[in-house]
Amino acid sequence: MAVVSTEATPVATESDIVAVRRLVRETAAKLGFSLVDQTKVVTAASELARNTLIHGNGGEMELITLNGPRVGLRLKFHDHGPGIRDIQLALRDGFTTGSGLGLGLGGAKRLVNEFEIDSQVGQGTTVTVTRWK
Amino acid sequence: MERIPILRMGEYLLVTIQVDMHDRLAMTLQDDLTNRISETSAKGVLIDISSLEIVDSFIGRMLGNIASMSRVLDADTVVVGMRPAVAITLVELGMSLTGVRTALNVDAGMDLLRNSLDARKDALYGSRIH
Amino acid sequence: MATSTVNQNATLASIIQQRREAILAEWLREMSGATRRSDLMKESELQAQCGQFLDLLARASETGTNAQTAAYEPLREMLMDTSHVRAQKGFTPRETAMFVFSIKRPLFTAIREAHSKDAVAMAEQMWSMTELLDSLGLYTTEAYLKSREEVIRRQQEDMLELSTPVVKLWEGILALPLIGTLDSARTQIVMESLLEAIVQTNSRVAIIDITGVPTVDTVVAQHLLKTVTAARLMGADCIISGVRPQIAQTIVHLGINLLDVTTKATLSDAFGLAMQRAGFSFVRSDKKESKRDN
Numbered sequence: 318m319a320v321v322s323t324e325a326t327p328v329a330t331e332s333d334i335v336a337v338r339r340l341v342r343e344t345a346a347k348l349g350f351s352l353v354d355q356t357k358v359v360t361a362a363s364e365l366a367r368n369t370l371i372h373g374n375g376g377e378m379e380l381i382t383l384n385g386p387r388v389g390l391r392l393k394f395h396d397h398g399p400g401i402r403d404i405q406l407a408l409r410d411g412f413t414t415g416s417g418l419g420l421g422l423g424g425a426k427r428l429v430n431e432f433e434i435d436s437q438v439g440q441g442t443t444v445t446v447t448r449w450k
Numbered sequence: 451m452e453r454i455p456i457l458r459m460g461e462y463l464l465v466t467i468q469v470d471m472h473d474r475l476a477m478t479l480q481d482d483l484t485n486r487i488s489e490t491s492a493k494g495v496l497i498d499i500s501s502l503e504i505v506d507s508f509i510g511r512m513l514g515n516i517a518s519m520s521r522v523l524d525a526d527t528v529v530v531g532m533r534p535a536v537a538i539t540l541v542e543l544g545m546s547l548t549g550v551r552t553a554l555n556v557d558a559g560m561d562l563l564r565n566s567l568d569a570r571k572d573a574l575y576g577s578r579i580h
Numbered sequence: 581m582a583t584s585t586v587n588q589n590a591t592l593a594s595i596i597q598q599r600r601e602a603i604l605a606e607w608l609r610e611m612s613g614a615t616r617r618s619d620l621m622k623e624s625e626l627q628a629q630c631g632q633f634l635d636l637l638a639r640a641s642e643t644g645t646n647a648q649t650a651a652y653e654p655l656r657e658m659l660m661d662t663s664h665v666r667a668q669k670g671f672t673p674r675e676t677a678m679f680v681f682s683i684k685r686p687l688f689t690a691i692r693e694a695h696s697k698d699a700v701a702m703a704e705q706m707w708s709m710t711e712l713l714d715s716l717g718l719y720t721t722e723a724y725l726k727s728r729e730e731v732i733r734r735q736q737e738d739m740l741e742l743s744t745p746v747v748k749l750w751e752g753i754l755a756l757p758l759i760g761t762l763d764s765a766r767t768q769i770v771m772e773s774l775l776e777a778i779v780q781t782n783s784r785v786a787i788i789d790i791t792g793v794p795t796v797d798t799v800v801a802q803h804l805l806k807t808v809t810a811a812r813l814m815g816a817d818c819i820i821s822g823v824r825p826q827i828a829q830t831i832v833h834l835g836i837n838l839l840d841v842t843t844k845a846t847l848s849d850a851f852g853l854a855m856q857r858a859g860f861s862f863v864r865s866d867k868k869e870s871k872r873d874n
Contacts, residue, residue, distance in 0.1 A: 331472045338470065338504065353772055356504055356535040360543060363506040367473070410544055424507055424543040530815060534775035537810035546809045553815035554782060 319385040328366045328394065329375040337366040337378055341392065344380060348388055350450055358390055358448040361428040364421045365394045365444055373398030373442055388450040389430075397441040404434055454479045456486050461493040462563055463525075464556075468501045476512040483516055487523045493570075494563035495520050498556055500531025510545040517550045526566050527551065530559035591694070592645075592705060596638035599690045604630055606686035611678070620669045632658060633683070645708040647715040656719060663723035667731065676724045680717040684710070744770045746777040753854045754783045755847070759792030767803035774807060778816045785854040786811055789847045791822030801836045808841050817842070817857060821850035 326340055327333055341362040345355040362378070369376045373396025381391040401407045410423045422444075426432040431447035452475060457464040463486055465479070483495065497513065499505065505513075517527040530553045532540075540547070553559035596603065607630055636655040643651040659680070666676045688706055695702035744766075749755050756774050778786055788804065790796070796804075808818040821844040823831075831838060844850040855862070 331474055335470050335472045342503070353535045353538055356533075356539045357542065360504045360506050360539045363504060363508075364543075367506075367508060421507060424545075427542050427544065428539065532814045534772065534779060534810070534814065537775060537813040538771065538806070540813060541806045541810045547813060552813055554779070554784065555815075558782075558784070558815060 319383065321382040321384045323382075324380045325377055326380065327375075327377050328369045328396075331370070334363060334366045334370065338363050340380060341390070344382065345390055345448075348382065348390060348450060350390070350448075354448065354450070357428040358392075361425040361446055361448070362392055364425040364428075365392065365446065368421050368444070369394045369396045369398075369442075372396075372401075376441070383447070389447055391445065391447045394444045395441065396443075400438040400440055400442055401434070401436040402438055404436060408434075453482065456482060458486075458490055458492070461567065462560070463487065463490065463492045463495045464498070465496070466498040466501070470503070471509060473508055476509055480512055480516055480519070484519050484523065487520055487525050492525050493567050495525055495527045496556065496559045496563060497527065497529045498531050498559075499529060499536075500533065500555070502533070502536060505532070505536050505540055507543060507545060510540060510543075510547060513550055514547055517547075521549075526563055528553050528559040528562050531555055591701075592691075592709070593638045593642045595690050595694045596634055596641070596687075599693075600634060600638075603683070603686045603690050604634060606689065607634075607683050610682040610685055620666075620671060629662060629679075630683075633680075641712075645712040647712055647719065655716070659716060659720050660723045663720045664727040667724050667727040671724075673721050673724050677717045677721050680713055680720055684713055687713075744773045746774055748781055748783070749787070749851060750855065750858070750860070752782065752784045752858045753787070753851070754778060754781060754785070755787040755789060755851075757789045757792065757847075761795070762793055762800045762803070764799055764803070767800060767807075771803065771807040771810070775810055775814065778811060778814060783816060785817050785819065785857050787819045787821055787847065787850045787854055789822045789850070790820060790827070791824070791847065793822075793827075796827045796830055798834050798836065801831055801834065801838075805836070805838070805841065817854075819844055819850040819853060821845070821847045 324340070326337060328337060338359050342355060342359045345358050350358065366378060369378070373394075376394065376396030376398070379393040379395065381393065383389040383391055408423050408426060422434070425444075425446065429446040429448045431445075433445040434442065435445075436442040452469075454465060454467055454469070454471075454475065463483065465483065467479075469475070486492065487495065495516065497516070499513075502509070513529055517529075520527045528551045529547070532552065551562060553562050604627075608627065611626070633655070636658055640652045640655050643649065646652070647656070662679065663676050666679075687709060691702060691705050691709065695705065745757070747755050747757070754774070754777055756770065758770065762770075774786060774788070777783070788807070790804075793800075804820060808820070811818045819842045820838075823843050823845065842853070844853060
């Protein structure tokens with residue numbers, strides 16, 4: 318798989334979530350994603366960035382552009398927060414530890430083609446999502 | 451601090467969201483709107499989101515909250531102008547905003563609010579006359 | 581060694597040049613069996629193609645017999661074009677590849693005649709020629725498949741576009757008559773074009789007619805449900821019409837909740853409801869009355 322470019326951006330404040338959305342939107346548009354696909358991947362990024370900020374106490378997002386054999390956009394959200402104890406439970410709709418609807422992780426998963434979560438309790442969480450063109 | 455303006459038009463309040471909303475701005479709007487509804491005794495709230503390129507679960511929740519809160523304050527809420535791509539994404543996300551009334555554009559939304567208010571008045575005064 | 585190879589190949593080029601007409605005639609005869617399709621291609625056209633192939637082969641083989649080298653570029657291009665044209669004309673891949681393979685016998689005959697006194701050179705030359713022609717033959721098959729895939733992809737795109745006609749029934753009322761099997765990709769395109777049309781035509785009601793859909797499985801039902809929900813989020817109502825008895829049964833057996841969706845048995849029922857929702861009512865004008873008025 319050919320990685321064309323990698324870019325990292327902080328997710329430390331609320332305005333960073335807006336910046337993440339903007340960056341993902343621009344990149345998806347540049348890759349030629351359809352409007353619906355752009356919207357899906359931007360929304361997923363927004364959900365995951367908020368998770369990173371609220372549950373992971375902030376972190377960063379790595380944006381990877383893939384080219385060949387398929388064109389795609391991969392986003393890696395990384396934090397050093399408390400980690401997720403039960404991933405299956407966290408993915409379930411309606412599950413929340415905060416004040417949200419609990420649609421963040423599960424919802425984001427439905428908006429992308431590939432979803433991977435790696436979490437160590439006490440060390441942090443990395444969520445990697447990929448949307449193909 | 452940045453705020454989303456709320457316009458008053460007769461018995462209705464109008465909000466047009468034109469900026470890429472961050473979470474605190476959404477919360478501020480929710481507070482401001484509920485305050486204005488009770489100050490003005492508005493009978494309807496119209497929120498135009500035709501400029502919004504995404505609605506994630508947070509903004510979706512805010513819209514749902516505004517609708518529920520204004521109902522408690524005796525005002526109808528209608529959300530207008532959601533883009534097709536946004537609607538598809540929101541459904542995929544798992545949010546169907548069941549308690550929120552919607553319309554295609556500001557015109558249709560105002561019609562909806564007026565009809566609903568007329569119906570309410572009829573129900574109220576109609577029963578007294580007869 | 582290198583020099584001897586070049587010499588040998590130079591001979592190959594000269595063999596082809598010297599015996600061009602004989603090889604050509606025999607090649608055409610070779611192809612007149614099962615692989616020639618006079619119904620698909622004219623004799624003269626085929627002759628011209630064969631001649632061109634021989635000339636390009638002769639020129640390219642002056643530098644060696646590796647089909648991947650730059651010297652073979654013109655020959656590969658010619659084969660690409662030929663395969664492309666043949667794929668479109670309806671040749672089978674076998675017939676397309678045989679165009680190259682059928683030159684083996686005439687060419688080998690020519691090589692044998694030229695090397696009648698040197699068995700080692702003859703064997704060597706035949707071997708390198710076999711390798712070269714095999715790789716060119718495979719190349720035609722690859723090119724053939726590529727153009728077939730291109731044709732299939734284009735047809736699929738056409739079909740997707742053709743299969744989603746959103747029609748306007750009345751001011752503010754759209755209909756989407758679905759015909760044929762719905763898969764995930766097609767349903768998504770249908771969904772998007774319907775929602776786009778709702779915005780463009782400012783329509784309050786959209787009717788999705790599934791009379792022409794043979795079966796509805798869970799995935800399709802889910803997609804329909806999502807479309808209805810998305811339309812509602814935008815401020816439009818959807819009515820699903822043409823639900824046949826079997827489909828109604830399937831939907832209930834699959835446990836899909838269509839309670840929040842308005843369904844009607846026929847498109848005309850749905851249209852009546854849509855008119856009502858859009859605030860229109862019908863009055864039948866009586867012909868006799870209107871005549872009396874005049």
